[in-house]
Amino acid sequence: MSKPKQTQTMKPATAAQKLDVFLPATPREFQERLVSRDELDELQRNPPEWLVELRRDGPHPRNVVAARLRVSNSGLARGGVTEALTTAQIAELNANPPEWLIRERESFAEVKREERRLAERGRS
Incomplete structure (x- = not known):
């Protein structure tokens, strides 16, 4: 039996770079935890208001x-x-x-x- 697939995570700085946003301007909860690949994909597909505003302004x-x-x-x-x-x-x-x-x-x-x-x- 194979091991369950581990979720790939990244540091907040890496996630911010992939999202093209300035990390210090992101919400504190984004800055203080690892971001999974699935979460990053979801942020790109359905950006929350804070991400839309950061990208715009x-x-x-x-x-x-x-x-x-x-x-x-x-x-x-x-x-x-x-x-x-x-x-x-x-x-x-x-x-x-x-x-x-x-x-x-x-x-x-x-x-x-x-x-x-x-x-x-x-x-x-």
């Missing part, structure tokens, strides 16, 4: 901030952005981009163009 983790600003994570650091930003803060930066953001967007776009060029060359 933030604060957002660095990878989400970088994606919404169209720069790399390193570009955020070079621009001096070290904290999580809300959707409103990201919108303000997009509406009135500072010089560092314009520069980092250009650099990021150039890197992406070069990656596409190399990928095309590799397929030929």
